[in-house]
Amino acid sequence: MNTEKKDPSSITIRDVARKAGVGVATVSRVLNNSEAVTEETRRRVQATIAELKYVPNPIAQQLSTGRHDAIAVTLPFLTYPSFVERLRGVQHALASTKFDLMLYSADVPDNPGKPPLPISKLRADGVLIISVPLDDSHVQQFLNSGLPVVLVDLFHPDHHRVFVDDIEGGRLATQHLVDLGHKRIAFLGDAFDEHKTFQAMRERFKGYRETLAAAGIPFRPEYHQQGPHGREEARVMAAALLDMDKPPTAIFAGSDTQAIGVLDVANERNIAIPQELSVVGYDGIRDSEFLDLTTVAQPLYESGIAGVELLLAILQDEPATPQEVRLPLALLPRGSTAAPRT
Amino acid sequence: MNTEKKDPSSITIRDVARKAGVGVATVSRVLNNSEAVTEETRRRVQATIAELKYVPNPIAQQLSTGRHDAIAVTLPFLTYPSFVERLRGVQHALASTKFDLMLYSADVPDNPGKPPLPISKLRADGVLIISVPLDDSHVQQFLNSGLPVVLVDLFHPDHHRVFVDDIEGGRLATQHLVDLGHKRIAFLGDAFDEHKTFQAMRERFKGYRETLAAAGIPFRPEYHQQGPHGREEARVMAAALLDMDKPPTAIFAGSDTQAIGVLDVANERNIAIPQELSVVGYDGIRDSEFLDLTTVAQPLYESGIAGVELLLAILQDEPATPQEVRLPLALLPRGSTAAPRT
């Protein structure tokens, strides 16, 4: 529909070869500075390249080499700050490489159940899957495709991954509250899903229960609220907790977003934080600092960087066994937690 | 370095042609369901394709058609919610098309002055530039490259764009404060830069001054604070305003992020909002709702959608003159503004 575009870069490698009086193979060698080319011919070719303002066509390079020089990144729709923060890390890490970043959203509004990406037509050398709960059939597709995959914030035994120890994180948060003297500690988080790769919430909960048990505090099922992720949804769950006859004196929320929902409710009801209610979040997003929220900080930005680095390493070596990179967690005690009133 | 990858998709169009007993041209015709192919041969070819699980190699398609089936999106590093919101719109709009999304960050920490993207090696059919202040030399490069470009939240006379009327937005915010009876109205925003395509802040300021003038309120230069963007930076500017002998009774912040910085300071100093100080923001990010911040809402998500739609339309038609799509603004009066105390 458009035959004669303005094409300043329609100069091909053959034009360069002809003008420089060499063969195309030699030009190609100069471009990839491979093998031995006489210093003199190299200079001549380079001069011609500069003169003609020749730029190699990346698509042709891809076709003949089989490489794409691109990484596909899938992550949930960018509604939560933690995903964005991870993506920033990915972007940063990729910026200093030759790889481009192809972004795929796993969950487009129109099409909630859609498989994250059409693997067969993926034009990338590797895939980074961040926080997208995949079910087994998708995981299998990736394994079959032979495309290198790195999971971030996800777990599957057959895949490389970058992770934090969420059980430990659950312990850190809960132990902090126990240490402050709390006995009535609630957990507010996402609903669990057995069949998915996203297990973080389950593990945080596990750490919570272990710590309660170790402290000799019985687990009270009514103190465990679970529901869809989101600030609004968290408000509803927090309200349910605070409406109880014996409301908790501390709430451990599975994410900062949810913790902020708890703070909203406390604010509405004039419940003093931390005097009347202690709140701990999880993630360490930027807002947690502004809100003076005690939280278990995980290296979000760094996880993006680590994911890229791991993927690039795998692209080179193709290791036989799944590689794992563990990132550290840190409890950041801030103003939203204190000893309970006695 | 890796000669024999597992290659389930190493079946080529010629394999299909041979097996189906037709020519490659016919297979190609079936793939692109172009021209006339007998219903019978079509079926036979399709059966063979299914049987062999043949998937066309996208790179080869790109090479021969010259298309990329990808859109490059450049935007500032994802530090502010408004950029993310726009990106979400882009992502959503692209999801229902055949186009992939290649993400480029204009401002990588390591490399602040770096040109947004290496145009020559851009593997995309078009470019969407969102909120990235470009200087003229970059704009020129794009124009020379012949690559279709759409600007979102930016202005340049030679480029297509999606925009809001920021002068009008400045008027809306200021008029709202004037109508409430304020006389001492400050403006707090980014520093201007003549040579860039990002002119929004200047225009909001222009709307502010026009409205003041129309209301017969003299402009007081000391009520105009400008500095780098950011919540923290806004706190400093807000503090300067509130430290004055005759502090403003209302502050119009050029963005919600900056307005939130103002609220921070008010909160620290126990200045009652809106009784002692009215605050108006700009953008309508999600947090503005939670914070009950009066703001001039612009359609951020929709701007991403509109940008993609405009770009795709241009890809088809290549219109001779720059196209413009204007999106509406709306003042959302909320709890952060009220009449001044007399």
Added chain:
DNA sequence: CTGATCTATGGAACCGGTTCCATAGTAACA
């Protein structure tokens, strides 16, 4: 019934690189 027109189809060129392989020229060795 025959020549003209149309339709479905196949072969081959093409997109623009990379790389295998053959070769001419030179260096090294005996």
Added chain:
DNA sequence: TGTTACTATGGAACCGGTTCCATAGATCAG
């Protein structure tokens, strides 16, 4: 000085599609 082993280089095949162009067979008009 003759033979061998390199080295630098060019030609051509190749990656896997799309599409131009030629052709065989079918259809139609006179």
